[in-house]
Amino acid sequence: MEPAAENSNLWRWGNPANAVHLSQFPKLKLFLENKFGTKLNPDIKIPSFKSAPSRFSENDLKNIFPDLKQNQVSLQEHDRLRFTFGKSYYDVIKMLTTQKIFSPDFVLFPETIEDISYILKQAVKNKIKIITFGGGSNVVGAFDTDASMPVCVLNMERLNRLIEIDYDSHTATFETGIFGPELEKILNEKNFTLGHFPQSFEFSTLGGWLALRSAGQESGLYGKIEDIVLQMKIVTPAGIIENIGFPRHACGPDFHHLFLGSEGTLGIIAQAKLRIHKKPENYFWKIALFRNFENGAEALQEIIQAGIHPAVARFSDISETKLSSLISHTEKKGFQKIVQSLMKSWLKSKGYNEPCVLMMRFAVRNDSDYTAANTAAQIAKKHGAQKLPSSVAASWEKTRFSLPYLRDTLVEHRVFIDTFETVTYWKNLVPLYHHIKKALKSNSDYFDKGGILLCHISHVYETGASLYFTMITAQEKENEIEQWQRLKKIVSDAILENGGAISHHHGIGKDHQNWYLQQLNPETKKFLQAIKNYIDPENILNPGKLIDAKS
């Protein structure tokens, strides 16, 4: 893999060279146009922005941070704008509709842990907010901040070094500003892998993964980032906090979990020791088509509860299964060909009226992985699954990191496209799926107006799994913000009211804060606030997020 390219365009995803156009997806375009009853035209023009002037001059910053080198400080328009928005649909429409935007006053580039400590010390003294920036790929309003205090962005990109690899113990310690591809390249050189591949992989950093509790596509085998990390060095206004580490221990509280998911409010995670793994000898797929969502969910539950762990497990509902067949670039090939030819006649006759595809990718580390995969396939069959060829997965493999590019072109065509995700226990999983669909149906005209809701089950555990939804509908012109807020509220309320968590791996940011706070009792909130108050009494670390110091 190549090291991370730019992800610096104000709203577009990734590397401009990889951008796609909707015309490359004629079937999808036609399908959406029929659904929405309107032609899709690329008629959005995101205005070009100028940030408000910084409240600091170069000289001011020299006086506040005399120990930093000149190239560690930036007041550049480009740098400041880059840290203004995340990469969600809501970020895009905020750009679309906001006349005046707020950008951080300046950007600092620490190069060492000592730099971070120094910056925090000076920031406390001068009452400057610190927002830590990794790859900028967040989709939860993580940068959303107000202008009441001066704001400094801490760009971690220069803290990107390998500290140590212990091939014997399968551990590696990195600085957290390192991007996914760089980190993976270092490990791959010795035939190792971290195994952490979120969709943002190419444009996100280790620090971002840790601070927002990221999950990779192969979490079934390697776990979420909280399962991967062993030890962290966290720089805070109250000093450098470091947990004991070790594979496991019985040495008092394991406090590093407080900083996982702390989203920049409790400290800057500067270094992390991680579990690494030998690269699997091989990968292979088991693909199964189910008659409906319930059958597939039951099969997947039985597979995982039998102790079988596909690296990737992704079970799409009927809407996602259908739509997936429309985004193959070329005709009559792979997934599209198979699903089309199978679905159109033969399947209906066999009762596959609501065909749903389960894709399981197994990593081969030893022979038992083959046996496990075969047992998984048998369980699927028991639940009525039809085996599909591995080529169905080719589209997933090709687009595993690139679907955001498709999002971009859809947005330019005034398509509302947003994702949300949750996690719950198995008993509640299919009911929650139906509750969310029902909430959208009962509380809006979403489906009446041609809106599409896609869903897949992924990140599967013995006790439950994640549900990942994509909403696609026609954008309400001149009403973009309100439309998003209205739909977001409906689905988020439905999640909480029906026993889901407000996020499994996207995080909280500003977008989920309201629902996050509802999940905590008042005494738990006060407890977290007390921790915040001790670590950050001046409330400079990403204030306004999670539990705020000032209630």
Next chain:
Amino acid sequence: MEPAAENSNLWRWGNPANAVHLSQFPKLKLFLENKFGTKLNPDIKIPSFKSAPSRFSENDLKNIFPDLKQNQVSLQEHDRLRFTFGKSYYDVIKMLTTQKIFSPDFVLFPETIEDISYILKQAVKNKIKIITFGGGSNVVGAFDTDASMPVCVLNMERLNRLIEIDYDSHTATFETGIFGPELEKILNEKNFTLGHFPQSFEFSTLGGWLALRSAGQESGLYGKIEDIVLQMKIVTPAGIIENIGFPRHACGPDFHHLFLGSEGTLGIIAQAKLRIHKKPENYFWKIALFRNFENGAEALQEIIQAGIHPAVARFSDISETKLSSLISHTEKKGFQKIVQSLMKSWLKSKGYNEPCVLMMRFAVRNDSDYTAANTAAQIAKKHGAQKLPSSVAASWEKTRFSLPYLRDTLVEHRVFIDTFETVTYWKNLVPLYHHIKKALKSNSDYFDKGGILLCHISHVYETGASLYFTMITAQEKENEIEQWQRLKKIVSDAILENGGAISHHHGIGKDHQNWYLQQLNPETKKFLQAIKNYIDPENILNPGKLIDAKS
């Protein structure tokens, strides 16, 4: 399994009906007598104790806790003495040598979470220390306290109810005063298991496991208690704190890890939601004999790093392998017969000069478990292992919870017998083993005087493993305390100086506190102290343990 019997004898383990006598182990007795150069006689008489008078009368307690029922309050000698000592060798010799002992002033028996909240409120008001008691099986000086403040023991045994089982999601919620056998019995009725079997299983509680980060013998499959717990309700002077739960989530800090291993200093864990599992269809053993410790350690590392997870993995060094053969009750049977007959001639000729036994117990949940076990056996063979029959494991199965009874009779024969354990990364595992042996050799006359050091590797992870040691030597009469302190210091210093954790699953208590504190940097200590100060500003929760509120 039967529900927990009494573990209430002041120093003896478990159920008096199961006590053993050294005469049942003639080979062991002879071996030790030869080693120590003295006859072993049961000449220790533990004095019978009277506790100092309580500082409270029945009336005092009625006034302080008017809302409690009469049978929730005890000033009885029996109850108070029971909570004075743990179950370690050090506890026994303290009893042996201390003239005046300190017992808690009174014992309370909460029956609900509300009771606990109420007791804490009154305790804060009246400045009474609270020591939470589960099964009393600790071996790290967890009860060691001073008499400077009044002391109340909170006996959790009446909070022993099942709250909810979700067989669909494989979760169960219990109150934490429940003992291992009761909990397991409830789950077994529906063919489920928690899979958590510490050696103390019969006489320890869920709450104790959580508060001290316990590990069960089958941790290879089910994880340590911190891997098993999903959600906890923790009663503190600052209110009831409850984490978000779910199989995984991205909803901010996961703060329940602060209370795991908090050893009663941060709150009373009252309820816990746990992962449960279908009982495996079957269990089977793979037993292998290696030429030396290094070969077996390498094999075990390769097995676990190939993604193979035996439920139990126990690899004994040469000393433990030898001693294990001496504790079979009957002659010419099972382990003893095989090891004897094999070892005496044939093995030496094949280069098994330092025979070390690896026992792996596999749980069968699906066919891949057989494949995995066979691969594990092949890896062992590659490292020079000789296959042994499964019957070798019969002794382990028989004595898996009962070795403490043997400890008792050894202690009565003036044998010093104590265990300690650590965990480190693979790279450091065998070196740490040798460092500890060397430290004992260089800094004491332990081996010169016939002292025996047994060790096994267990609790195996991809990144490292635990080392579990047993020290057996002749007791230095009239010098019992000093002897223990001297040896404890040598091995604990050696652990820390050579990259081990001071505990993998026993916990900290008073015995490990000194070394625990050395593992934390000053800023981390202050951070933990700040958390303690917020939760427990009056310092009533097990004061003096872990990070004390008053530094």
